[in-house]
Amino acid sequence: MRMKERRRAEEISCSIIRMLRAASGGWVSGKAIGDALGISRAAVWKHIQHLRSMDYRIEASTRLGYRLLGPEPVHLHIPEHLCSRLIMLESVGSTNDFAREIASESESWTVVIAEVQTAGRGRLGREWISPQGGIWMSIILKPMAAPSEAFRYTMAASVAVCRSLRDLYDLNARIKWPNDVLVNGRKICGILTEISAELDIINHIIIGIGINANMSASSLPEEWNATTISAELQREIARGELITRVLEEMRALLESGEVYQEWVRLSDTINRRVSVQGFGDVTGLAVSLEPDGALILRRDDGNLIRILAGDCIHLRSAEQSTGAGTQAEEVSRYA
Ligand code: BTN
Numbered sequence: 001m002r003m004k005e006r007r008r009a010e011e012i013s014c015s016i017i018r019m020l021r022a023a024s025g026g027w028v029s030g031k032a033i034g035d036a037l038g039i040s041r042a043a044v045w046k047h048i049q050h051l052r053s054m055d056y057r058i059e060a061s062t063r064l065g066y067r068l069l070g071p072e073p074v075h076l077h078i079p080e081h082l083c084s085r086l087i088m089l090e091s092v093g094s095t096n097d098f099a100r101e102i103a104s105e106s107e108s109w110t111v112v113i114a115e116v117q118t119a120g121r122g123r124l125g126r127e128w129i130s131p132q133g134g135i136w137m138s139i140i141l142k143p144m145a146a147p148s149e150a151f152r153y154t155m156a157a158s159v160a161v162c163r164s165l166r167d168l169y170d171l172n173a174r175i176k177w178p179n180d181v182l183v184n185g186r187k188i189c190g191i192l193t194e195i196s197a198e199l200d201i202i203n204h205i206i207i208g209i210g211i212n213a214n215m216s217a218s219s220l221p222e223e224w225n226a227t228t229i230s231a232e233l234q235r236e237i238a239r240g241e242l243i244t245r246v247l248e249e250m251r252a253l254l255e256s257g258e259v260y261q262e263w264v265r266l267s268d269t270i271n272r273r274v275s276v277q278g279f280g281d282v283t284g285l286a287v288s289l290e291p292d293g294a295l296i297l298r299r300d301d302g303n304l305i306r307i308l309a310g311d312c313i314h315l316r317s318a319e320q321s322t323g324a325g326t327q328a329e330e331v332s333r334y335a
Contacts, residue, residue, distance in 0.1 A: 107140075133236075158179040
């Protein structure tokens with residue numbers, strides 16, 4: 001199917017779901033759907049089949065039409081043991097904001113997922129566009145840890161997303177420092193971590209994960225250089241399955257103590273010439289990553305500089321790696 005036709009088909013499927021949702025579990029006739037969308041009843045049936053293949057539980061009756069059976073599809077694959085509580089929202093400003101409001105009375109591993117965010121937030125105060133079809137979720141964690149360890153949880157999230165995209169869909173996912181997940185150089189996932197802490201102990205961490213899943217890349221601004229899973233695979237995915245894998249990977253990583261090593265191995269930044277903007281602009285060669293999340297850059301004057309936060313731009317691909325045992329060699333072995 002060509003891109004334009006695919007997008008039209010996606011729009012129709014979304015409209016059907018919206019109509020079924022609006023009926024709150026009641027029946028909607030095939031004729032009513034067809035009339036509203038200007039398509040035949042046979043075409044409605046084809047879309048229903050497609051939606052079922054994406055895990056939507058839709059009951060069909062020749063007499064009554066169609067109705068949506070709860071729960072929402074992303075629930076379907078998420079086993080109970082992965083979250084202490086799962087909160088599914090149709091629409092919210094930002095799942096991170098919602099999570100922050102409930103954090104003090106929530107248990108660790110409470111997960112908030114929204115179909116749509118109307119005021120999604122990115123790093124460095126940016127907007128995060130969050131239409132239907134994406135994965136917009138926030139995880140509340142309450143580790144007994146010092147604030148200096150918070151970065152480890154963000155690392156675990158980006159590694160978990162990367163591994164899941166590689167294992168489930170064979171996508172060439174890698175991490176751009178600090179925690180963007182890229183597929184073939186284009187951003188597919190961003191992570192916004194926010195913490196509340198005393199001087200020596202974390203109260204809670206909120207890990208906000210945004211994955212461009214079943215949505216067209218053209219719904220995102222071109223200058224974002226972003227991609228989506230459905231654009232990469234030319235098909236839609238079962239989001240519940242991906243969410244489950246990400247949560248499983250994150251839990252396993254945090255227990256394994258291998259978070260940092262994996263984060264380094266999946267890095268797309270090491271051995272690249274980069275420019276980092278934030279607290280002043282710095283350009284140089286990314287030589288290594290440190291366990292606290294810092295990026296070590298060799299500036300053009302030869303001096304090494306340690307950067308803890310900023311916006312990283314990959315300028316051009318890897319320069320020659322220098323010798324065995326470097327992080328650059330580690331990374332190239334993983335590719
Ligand atoms: C970035 O790369 O700038 C981080 C983007 C983080 C987006 C996610 S979507 C779920 C959660 N809620 C938000 O408002 N932001 C994060």
